[in-house]
Amino acid sequence: MAYSSRSSRRAALLAGGVAVLGLLTACGNDGAGSGPQKVSGTAGPATETAAEDPAPSSPSAGAATTGGSTSASAPAAATSSKAGTGTGTGTGSRTPAGGRCHTSELRASVGRNDPGAGQENFPVVLTNKSARTCTLHGYPGAAFVNASGGQVGPDPRRSSGSPVTVTLKPGQSAWAGLTFSNPEVSGADTATPAALLVTPPDERDQLKVAWTAGPVPVSGNSSSAFLSVFSPGTGA
Known part of the structure; x- marks a missing residue:
């Protein structure tokens, strides 16, 4: 057990x-x-x-x-x-071909007077004498001078306007208006310049044009001359 x-x-x-x-x-x-x-x-x-x-x-x-x-x-x-x-x-x-016209490429002239309302109005003409296309934009510079080269009267002033770019092919022209009051109407003092010096836009060298249009105002009442912007053509 x-x-x-x-x-x-x-x-x-x-x-x-x-x-x-x-x-x-x-x-x-x-x-x-x-x-x-x-x-x-x-x-x-x-x-x-x-x-x-x-x-x-x-x-x-x-x-x-x-x-x-x-x-x-x-x-x-x-x-x-x-x-x-x-x-x-x-x-x-988009920039115009050839760029701006230089003084050496241009010929200057003064066109025929187109008087009206006591104003004398002359076209100042620049012609492209070069072999290339160039442009003018804005106002010319100008000054009346005597036979000795001394300036006669103040520089012309700029009239109001909207500058445009004028393209000149060889032989083409642009013009700007030169305007002043008739001295016989305004009573301004006058002088008779021998030449007009013209400076193209953005240039320093000048072009000399013989002045044969008689006396211009140089002081006194309404003695200022005015220049307009360049436009295509000769202004004739």
Whole structure:
């Protein structure tokens, strides 16, 4: 009986140990299984997002816009530079061919008087004597001088007007009006100049034209002469 009782207890202990071992093994297997399942579950969606999400292209576009990517922004800068060059060339091509007329390329003359309402009106004419096309823009300069070259009276003043660019091909002319009050009407003091000096717009050298139209006002009432802007033609 004592033997049977001891054997029974040993069998019971062995069975209990087996049960506990089985329980520990089961718990260990559950823990090991849950670890790989979590890794697999996280990696799966991440892999799908990388394959389907277009987000990888966004940083490149953003870098080009913000200048964060040198390689992306450099071609854009080069294109802009070429476009700017094209625009500058276009603007330059609208500039009149030949540029302004220089004094050495012009011939000056004074046309016939066209009096009216107590005024004397003369066209001061510049003709392109060169072989190239050039332009005049604005007012001429002018001064009456005596035989010794001394100035007679004040410089003519500018009358109101809107300057335009006059293009002169070889042989073509432009004219500006020279106007002053008739001294016999105004009562101004007069002098008779020997010549009229004419300076083309934006030039310093002068052209000398013999003056044969008689006395001009130099002081007193209505003694000022006036010049208008250049217009195409001879004013005849």
